[in-house]
Amino acid sequence: MAVMSYLEAIRETLRQELRRDSRIIIYGEDVGVRGGVFRVTEGLQKEFGEDRVMDSPLAEAAIIGTAIGAAVNGLRPIPEIQFADFIFPAINQIVQEAARIRYRSNGDFGVPLVIRAPFGGGVHGALYHSQSVEVFFAHVPGLKVVIPGTPYDAKGLLAAAVEDEDPVLYFEHKAAYRSLKGEVPEERYLIPIGKADLKRSGKDISIITYGLMVNYALKAAEALEKEGISAEILDLRSIRPLDVQMILETAKKTGKVLIVHEDNLTGGIGGEISALIAEHALFDLDAPIRRLAGPDVPAMPYSPPLEHAFMITSDKITEAARDLAKF
Amino acid sequence: MAQRELLSGQPVDWQKLKTMYYYMVLSRKLDERMWILNRQGKAAFVISCQGQEGAQVGVALAMDPSVDWITPYYRDLGVVLAFGMTAREVMLGFLAKRDDPSSGGRQMPSHYGLRAKHILTGSSPVTTQVTHAAGLALAMKVRKVPGITASFLGEGSTSQGEFHEALNFASVHKLPLIVVVENNGYAISVPQAHQMSVINVADRASGYGIPGVVVQGSDPLAVYEATVAARERALRGEGPTLIEAKTHRYTPHSSDDDDRSYRPEGELLREKADDPVVMFRNWLTTYQKWDDQQETALLKRVREVVDDATDYAEKAPYPDPSTLLDHVYYSPQV
Numbered sequence: 075m076a077v078m079s080y081l082e083a084i085r086e087t088l089r090q091e092l093r094r095d096s097r098i099i100i101y102g103e104d105v106g107v108r109g110g111v112f113r114v115t116e117g118l119q120k121e122f123g124e125d126r127v128m129d130s131p132l133a134e135a136a137i138i139g140t141a142i143g144a145a146v147n148g149l150r151p152i153p154e155i156q157f158a159d160f161i162f163p164a165i166n167q168i169v170q171e172a173a174r175i176r177y178r179s180n181g182d183f184g185v186p187l188v189i190r191a192p193f194g195g196g197v198h199g200a201l202y203h204s205q206s207v208e209v210f211f212a213h214v215p216g217l218k219v220v221i222p223g224t225p226y227d228a229k230g231l232l233a234a235a236v237e238d239e240d241p242v243l244y245f246e247h248k249a250a251y252r253s254l255k256g257e258v259p260e261e262r263y264l265i266p267i268g269k270a271d272l273k274r275s276g277k278d279i280s281i282i283t284y285g286l287m288v289n290y291a292l293k294a295a296e297a298l299e300k301e302g303i304s305a306e307i308l309d310l311r312s313i314r315p316l317d318v319q320m321i322l323e324t325a326k327k328t329g330k331v332l333i334v335h336e337d338n339l340t341g342g343i344g345g346e347i348s349a350l351i352a353e354h355a356l357f358d359l360d361a362p363i364r365r366l367a368g369p370d371v372p373a374m375p376y377s378p379p380l381e382h383a384f385m386i387t388s389d390k391i392t393e394a395a396r397d398l399a400k401f
Numbered sequence: 402m403a404q405r406e407l408l409s410g411q412p413v414d415w416q417k418l419k420t421m422y423y424y425m426v427l428s429r430k431l432d433e434r435m436w437i438l439n440r441q442g443k444a445a446f447v448i449s450c451q452g453q454e455g456a457q458v459g460v461a462l463a464m465d466p467s468v469d470w471i472t473p474y475y476r477d478l479g480v481v482l483a484f485g486m487t488a489r490e491v492m493l494g495f496l497a498k499r500d501d502p503s504s505g506g507r508q509m510p511s512h513y514g515l516r517a518k519h520i521l522t523g524s525s526p527v528t529t530q531v532t533h534a535a536g537l538a539l540a541m542k543v544r545k546v547p548g549i550t551a552s553f554l555g556e557g558s559t560s561q562g563e564f565h566e567a568l569n570f571a572s573v574h575k576l577p578l579i580v581v582v583e584n585n586g587y588a589i590s591v592p593q594a595h596q597m598s599v600i601n602v603a604d605r606a607s608g609y610g611i612p613g614v615v616v617q618g619s620d621p622l623a624v625y626e627a628t629v630a631a632r633e634r635a636l637r638g639e640g641p642t643l644i645e646a647k648t649h650r651y652t653p654h655s656s657d658d659d660d661r662s663y664r665p666e667g668e669l670l671r672e673k674a675d676d677p678v679v680m681f682r683n684w685l686t687t688y689q690k691w692d693d694q695q696e697t698a699l700l701k702r703v704r705e706v707v708d709d710a711t712d713y714a715e716k717a718p719y720p721d722p723s724t725l726l727d728h729v730y731y732s733p734q735v
Binding site for chain 2: 099125126128130131133135136138139140141142143144145146147148149151163166167170171174175176177178179180181182183184215216218238239240
């Protein structure tokens with residue numbers, strides 16, 4: 075089995091999907107000749123031609139608006155938003171159009187669409203190249219929000235998103251692109267959207283997280299193990315839909331829950347997960363639910379000490395988990 | 402419409418022109434019935450096509466619904482009727498009934514949509530449908546299937562960024578698209594002069610390197626001819642055309658508006674002198690293709706269609722509350 079980076083896994087999945095289904099088209103800013111600013115689509119235009127992998131004008135609302143029209147008319151578009159921070163001009167199209175078209179047409183129309191966007195910080199991207207925007211979309215019925223945490227999951231979740239009949243936002247953590255590597259099978263496989271994955275089994279505390287933070291949590295778990303604390307790690311893989319069953323199972327199993335996300339604390343998906351556990355598993359808990367999240371500042375600053383202070387790290391997770399275990 | 406001559410050298414399909422007139426009258430009468438039902442307390446909301454029928458029917462009848470698509474906006478009763486939606490289907494939506502093909506009673510009236518008839522569902526935030534239309538046209542180009550897409554909007558909607566984004570995208574990629582601006586002079590209460598600093602929306606076409614055409618909405622034949630030319634251009638792979646039809650709005654913005662607070666006195670009366678339905682009837686009469694007898698027969702036929710649609714929709718059931726949660730996501734079951 076080939077070892078691939080997170081980025082390579084996404085690119086090879088796009089290639090495999092483009093080969094498999096002639097209805098798939100990819101477009102966005104710089105995705106053609108340049109292969110994307112992160113090179114995710116490198117070589118794809120050469121292989122599949124300008125009709126299927128094309129540069130679009132620099133206008134996010136048009137990218138998503140046209141993708142909706144194309145999806146309705148028989149294509150399976152995978153538009154790229156260059157940075158998740160730039161998705162907001164298209165939010166009306168995503169929230170009011172893509173998400174509502176099936177519902178408002180009483181099932182007559184559907185929008186099979188995958189919107190890819192790099193997100194997250196720790197790459198010196200400052201306020202407008204670092205944001206975690208997933209929760210804006212997780213609030214919206216009609217959308218699905220997928221955030222892979224490993225190269226293996228990146229492939230299976232992307233293929234599942236392409237197969238999905240509804241609009242899926244597929245967020246890729248920029249810091250994961252080249253830092254995460256792992257085995258990725260060559261053959262096509264689907265990871266059902268909405269199924270969480272137990273990345274590590276443990277008995278003392280549960281760490282519920284997603285995306286790059288899964289990797290950081292796994293590192294934290296190794297450190298905790300040395301201290302005699304056994305941490306279980308649940309990778310959500312999608313934050314809409316949430317895998318409620320697995321969330322409750324791990325909460326009931328360990329009785330201590332730490333939720334970790336890079337997204338801001340207030341209104342982050344951690345609040346929703348906490349509410350679910352409080353509603354359905356309160357009396358199985360041995361400690362208050364704890365959230366470790368990005369601070370409530372508008373976005374991530376540029377200067378290295380400020381950026382570092384914002385970011386969630388393995389050390390911060392270890393510390394929070396240790397505190398919780400002691401409770 | 403002025404007493405124009407027929408286009409030189411082109412054969413005139415008089416039957417098509419009569420069909421055009423039929424749909425204009427049907428749109429007007431169905432629209433009038435909606436206001437009556439609203440004032441009777443049977444429907445919460447009306448938004449009208451009155452004054453824009455010539456532009457709407459003129460475009461729609463120049464298209465081929467078997468291959469073309471439309472993305473209408475909420476005034477486009479005349480467009481959707483001429484494109485194949487029936488009066489019954491319209492009335493089911495107007496009265497929010499279960500079998501409303503546009504939305505099953507989920508949307509406000511006049512938010513038309515029907516896949517089988519190539520009418521894309523629309524929303525209330527304006528101008529989003531123009532980028533959708535460019536996307537429908539993109540799919541036609543990529544899939545190499547025949548057809549074009551026409552998108553409809555008011556002049557106020559051209560202030561939105563997506564008007565520019567869609568025309569720019571479509572012209573860069575030479576998409577088979579026609580953008581039809583039905584300029585009725587008002588966006589709710591805001592007159593055109595407060596909406597833009599140009600007289601003709603169509604002048605903006607030069608910014609995209611595409612043709613911009615101005616036609617009088619009370620001259621449906623001119624609208625038709627402009628659409629035919631734009632459609633042929635689109636089918637040749639030469640890209641989009643911007644058509645601006647000068648129209649009028651004979652009603653307040655909606656049943657919840659009162660236009661007496663912002664329309665200058667006498668303006669409406671002056672505009673009624675250019676009523677597309679009256680002007681087109683006079684034109685047909687001038688060419689001795691229409692007379693009082695035909696008019697009486699047509700009005701009787703239209704009355705029957707409107708009555709039938711009203712009765713049918715009034716008797717139709719409402720949606721079952723248990724269906725509230727259906728169609729959020731794809732499901733093979735529902």
